Amino acid sequence: MNIDPLLSLAVSMHAQKGVYALLLGSGVSRSARIPTGWEVVLDLACRLAKASGENIEGEEAARWYKERYGEEINYSRLLDELTVTPAERQQLLKTYFEPTTDEVERGIKSPTLAHRAIADLVAGGYVRIILTTNFDRLIERTVSDKGIAPTVIASPDATTGALPFAHSACTVVKIHGDYLDTRLRNTQEELSVYDERVNDLLDKVFDQYGLIICGWSGEWDEALRRTLERRKSRRFGVYWASLGEPGAQAQLLINFCQARTIRIVGADTFFSDLASKVKALEDLEIADPLPPALAVATVKRYLAEDRFRIRLTDLVGNAVRHTAERLSAQNFDLIEDFSDKEFLRRLKVYQTETEVLQHIVVPLCQWGNTSHETSAVNIVELATDYATPGVGMYKDLWNDLRFFPTLLLFYAGGLAAVSSENYGMLAALMNRPKCHDHEGEKSLCLTLSLPKVFGKALGQALPKYKQFAGPSVYLSDLVRPLFNEAIPQKYRFEAVFDRFEYIFALAQADFYEKQTNEKGIWNFQLKHDWFVVRNPSQPQDILNVVEEEIKKFGNNWPPLRAGLFDANLGRLGDIKQGLDRIIAKQRESFV
DSSP states (O other): OOOOHHHHHHHHHHHSTTOEEEEEOGGGTGGGTOOOHHHHHHHHHHHHHHHTTOOOOTTHHHHHHHHHHSSOOOHHHHHHHHOSSHHHHHHHHHHHHSOOHHHHHHTTTSOOHHHHHHHHHHHTTSEEEEEEOOOSOHHHHHHHHTTOOOEEEOSHHHHTTOOOGGGOSOEEEETTOOTTSTTOOOSTTGGGOOOHHHHHHHHHHHHHSEEEEESOOSSSOHHHHHHHHTOOOOSSOEEEEESSSOOHHHHHHHHHHTOEEEEOSOHHHHHHHHHHHHHHHHHHHHTSOOOHHHHHHHHHHHHHOGGGHHHHHHHHHHHHHHHHHHHHHHOOOOOSOOOHHHHHHHHHHHHHHTHHHHHHHHHHHHHOOGGGHHHHHHHHHTTGGGOOOOSSHHHHHHHHHTTHHHHHHHHHHHHHHHHTTOHHHHHHHHHSOEEEETTEEEEHHHHOOHHHHHTTHHHHHOGGGOSTTHHHHHHHHHHGGGGTTTSOOHHHHHHHHHHHHHHHHHHHHHHHHHHHSOOSOSSOOOHHHHHHHHOTTOSOOHHHHHHHHHHHHGGGOHHHHTTGGGGOHHHHHHHHHHHHHHHHHHHHHTO
16 A cells, blocks of 8 residues: 555654754745746846846856856855945845735735745644745745744854754754845855854754755755765655656655655645645544643634634534533433432533533633534533433433533523623524423423422532522532633623523523413522522612613614514513513512
8 A cells, every 4th residue: 555655744744743844945935936046146147247238148147257257156246246235235135035016916925825834834833943945034934924933044153052943933044045145055166065063053953853855956955965965864754845756866865865755746735735634633633622721722713713613613523522422421320219429429420521611612602603603502402312201200300410511501601602792692502402302302491491400409419509599509600610711700700690591581481482372481590589689789680780771772682683582572571571570479489
């Protein structure tokens, strides 16, 4: 079986971050229409000839120069003849390497797909060392655009005192110099020998790192060829990306280094494909559960740019699948007996197994848009398939408790949506999730009754939550740590919690009436009510707050506009009036 060497390289690079250095030649900047150093020299000679009254083109310029001045053409001396000051020299060279406004608009002398793909590999930690024979600054520029300041070594002097490779996120070694430095190496004579400091640096790279060679023919750079021929280490491989059949010198080096040849159609395609394959391997890692802190950071990063939408969907899907498998594997029996110890154990397991999803659903619902709603709904629906009807009081209790993971994730996502006024997401969480039981498909929002999920078992096992609305207080305490960063103020979290629960109660009343054709609400207890009863002077009763908002905004009240209550103001008014009457009676009963 012959495996595509590009696939082998991608797998090896992904598995060994930072092991491979790049050796880039002029072919990498070719599609940017950046001239080679030799092309610059020839053009300068043509200009000199033109100023002397002669029309010379191409390679003829080198012969003309030798005949005219009695020596081989030399970059440094040629610049000295054409310019007087360093400023003049810089302005002259900029015309070759820096784009004009028109060229920027046409994408000329600007970073190519290859440069951007290389920068992605650097940002991912896969490439830390880039050796290049090019004089342009496209690599440095593109890496800097990723927020990484590369260490640049463009002369023998710069090798002294440069940060060790291990301490720099990216080191760019410009073997033949930078276009603004007159010590550029262009001619065959100049390319035949390197300063010993440069040789030592290259020997170190070739000995300690694998190598990916692209855009370099190996034909002209005698000193660089000799450096590769000194390479004795075989601990890491060499990959040579070749456009067509390698030349004679290149083939000798390929044989010597035991390099694997990758046939390419261009540097842009090669590096784009390589970066894409490495990223695909990263995606496979997402199938494994992420630590909560990393999950949060990853979701936030993916939410920041729409180009990560597919990766975010995959991350959520894999996390939901993993959690569902873990929950299913628990295989909690619907036992006949009840014990506080077993009840608390199951609560703890459910909480632990959904920890990653709890951390994912908060930023997803806080900052997600309509394209992320399905992922949020999938998170909330994950545990509903494991709730099957039991027989007998305790079997029903254990069965109802299976909705606890869903309830916990629903509260976490709903609170996150309310905290950022993301009511479109809140409406999706309340309107779309379904559950299935022996009676068929039901609205999950209606099914998630706190007293039903916990029964009296919560107050029995945890007396702290035995009071009215104990399950609601318990959930508030449970999810509060998820919002330490998003909602640092305790009073603000309490306000968000009260608003979410009241809208949740209104939505349940709405679904209950639609399902039963009866007005009222099915056994809902608000934590806020307990607080109001204990603090009768509390001015911020959520019932009054929402009442004033509805009067002010009417049909534009955000939850209504988002699609709750069929976006019908009259229906919302009827539902609210009925719910508020029930809440008033509940308050009276425990004053």
